[in-house]
Amino acid sequence: MPPGVTLGALAVLGFSYSLPATRLAVQGLDPWFVAFGRAAGAALLAIGYLALSRAPLPSRAQVRRLAVVAAGIVVGFPLFTSLALTTQTSAHGAVVIAVLPMSTAIWAVLRAHERPPVAFWLSSGAGLLAVLAFLAAGGGFSGSFGTADAYLLIAVVVCGLGYAEGGALSRELGGARTICWALVVALPVTIPVAVWTADFSRATGTVWFNFGYVTTVSMFLGFVAWYAAMAAGGVAKIGQLQLAQPVLSLGWAALVLGEPVGWPALVTAAVVLVCVVLTQRSRVVSTKSVPEPAVR
Numbered sequence: 001m002p003p004g005v006t007l008g009a010l011a012v013l014g015f016s017y018s019l020p021a022t023r024l025a026v027q028g029l030d031p032w033f034v035a036f037g038r039a040a041g042a043a044l045l046a047i048g049y050l051a052l053s054r055a056p057l058p059s060r061a062q063v064r065r066l067a068v069v070a071a072g073i074v075v076g077f078p079l080f081t082s083l084a085l086t087t088q089t090s091a092h093g094a095v096v097i098a099v100l101p102m103s104t105a106i107w108a109v110l111r112a113h114e115r116p117p118v119a120f121w122l123s124s125g126a127g128l129l130a131v132l133a134f135l136a137a138g139g140g141f142s143g144s145f146g147t148a149d150a151y152l153l154i155a156v157v158v159c160g161l162g163y164a165e166g167g168a169l170s171r172e173l174g175g176a177r178t179i180c181w182a183l184v185v186a187l188p189v190t191i192p193v194a195v196w197t198a199d200f201s202r203a204t205g206t207v208w209f210n211f212g213y214v215t216t217v218s219m220f221l222g223f224v225a226w227y228a229a230m231a232a233g234g235v236a237k238i239g240q241l242q243l244a245q246p247v248l249s250l251g252w253a254a255l256v257l258g259e260p261v262g263w264p265a266l267v268t269a270a271v272v273l274v275c276v277v278l279t280q281r282s283r284v285v286s287t288k289s290v291p292e293p294a295v296r
Contacts (some may be wrong), residue, residue: 001230001231001245002233003225003232004073004229004230004231004232004233004234004238005009005099005229005233005238005241006229007175007225007228007229007232008225008226008227008229008230008233008238008241009241010225011222011223011225011226011229011241012241012244012248013243013248014218014221014222015218015226015242016244016245016248016251016252017213017217017249017252018081018091018093018213018217018218018222018248019081019085019090019097019209019249020090020210020249020252020253020256021211021213021214021218022034022078022085022090022210022214022218023085023089023090023093024206024207024210025082025207025210025211025214026082026085026086027202027204027207028202028203028204028206028207028210029199029200029203029207030197030198030199031079031082031083031085031086032079032082032193032197033081033193033194033198033199034078034082034211034214035075035079035081035083035198036075036078036079036189036190036191036193036194036197037153037190037194037197037198037211037215038078038211038214038218038219039074039078039183039186039194039219040077040187040190040194041185041191041192041215041216041219042183042215042216042219042220043183043186043187043190045216046179046180046181046184046220047180047184047218049176049180050177050180050181050184050233053177054234055177055180055181056161056173058173058181059261061174062169062173062181063181063185065165065168065169066169066178066182066185067185068161068162068165068180069162069165069166069169069178069179069182070162070183070185070186071158071161071162071164072158072159072160072161072162072165072166073158073159073162073163073166073182073223074162074182074183074186074190074219075186075189075190076154076155076158076159076162077155077158077159077162078219079155080151080152080154080155080158080212081093081097081151081152081155083148083151083226084148084149084151085148086148087147087148088148088149088152089247093145093152094245094246094249094250097152097156097245097246098128098243098245098246099128099130099149100159100160100242100245101127101158101237101239101240101241101242101243102124102125102128102157103123103156103157103160104159104160104163104164104235104236104239104242105120105121105124105235105239105240106160106170107160107161107164107165107235108165108167108234108235109236110164111161111164111168111218115292116183116236116237120236120237120240123240124243127186127243128242128243129269129289130243130271137270140245158161160186160239163226163230163235163239164235164239166179166182166223166230167227167230167231167234167235167238168235168238169227170227170228170230170231170261171231173174174228174231175223175224175225175226175227175228175229175230175231176224176227176228178223178227179220179223179227183219183220191210191229195296226238227242239287256283
């Protein structure tokens with residue numbers, strides 16, 4: 001298995017618990033604190049890594065691109081998913097988040113200058129339809145479109161942008177340094193909001209555990225692997241690995257919340273696996289010359 005796919009699969013496994021963890025965290029913490037506090041906490045890990053690795057400062061042009069990454073995955077996605085999950089379940093959130101791989105692929109065309117072939121789009125679309133059909137059959141589409149759904153759609157759009165911009169930038173900085181510098185660039189925003197919204201009166205051990213998860217894994221370690229994977233394997237192709245994330249998220253719901261997972265989940269997982277394999281076999285062409293992926 002190519003290194004990019006291996007790293008991407010590990011990142012998706014880590015990300016798959018993000019929605020259930022966020023749902024549990026916002027039950028005892030302000031959603032704004034969950035979003036900005038996790039970013040501020042992850043920034044402390046990032047600063048430690050940058051200091052130990054003696055990372056050089058990014059250029060002005062790279063800082064501008066890092067600001068785009070930060071707006072998408074450090075601020076935008078955590079904030080809008082936290083707001084949505086105060087009133088919606090993580091299973092419902094998985095319905096909308098299932099379109100994230102397609103959003104990433106579209107942004108890869110616009111920002112990373114990639115040109116996936118028709119076979120790629122067909123395979124990606126088939127995987128998306130399989131996931132949406134499975135979630136719809138399980139009641140994921142119950143209820144009318146509301147504010148929480150709008151938040152989730154915004155989260156998908158900005159996250160796809162952050163993935164694409166960060167994946168392209170990782171070819172210059174490396175996966176670890178890209179997410180680290182993005183977290184640092186966002187500090188002037190994340191720290192004040194986290195301090196302002198800090199209220200721990202309802203926080204329990206379970207709440208803190210899940211907040212710790214979204215801080216260390218969802219916001220830091222997962223992105224180190226994710227951006228390194230996209231730098232090595234391409235933004236559009238690696239992004240399609242997230243087709244498996246909604247099904248994995250339901251698996252976490254079964255383990256953590258005791259919800260049953262029957263044969264439809266297994267069938268869907270098999271279909272998604274085939275679609276992911278087909279997208280990985282597609283040759284994505286870049287229309288822009290880029291440096292070799294950095295290993296840092």
